[in-house]
Amino acid sequence: MCVDQDNLNMLKEIIGDDLKEVLDAFLSTSPSLLEQIERSIASEDAAGVQLHSHTLKGSSANIGATELPNLCLELETAAKAGVVTPEFSPMLANIKAETMNVTAALKDFLKTF
Numbered sequence: 001m002c003v004d005q006d007n008l009n010m011l012k013e014i015i016g017d018d019l020k021e022v023l024d025a026f027l028s029t030s031p032s033l034l035e036q037i038e039r040s041i042a043s044e045d046a047a048g049v050q051l052h053s054h055t056l057k058g059s060s061a062n063i064g065a066t067e068l069p070n071l072c073l074e075l076e077t078a079a080k081a082g083v084v085t086p087e088f089s090p091m092l093a094n095i096k097a098e099t100m101n102v103t104a105a106l107k108d109f110l111k112t113f
Helices: 005-015 018-042 046-062 068-079 088-110
Strands: none
Touching: 005 018, 018 046, 018 088, 046 068, 046 088, 068 088
């Protein structure tokens, strides 16, 4: 499962309807973060790749994504070398695919409110 359902249910019990705002924030910001990572790769801006993949890593971890934070960490770590390499593109493709999975899972979860 791409999102820890037990974690989401626990958060729902603890913070209630405020969880909707947290999930909506992830859903609304993740597309722009992906675009920023893509633009940073295209312009060979390793610092930008590092920053935006770090941001997506944290926000995805906060909502209980299971694989997405690890994929983002892989790209973030690679970008710390300060050089954008050809390996960044397949890493980003994996992040995009997993973000789509997480997005679908969160939208399904939001239907339970």
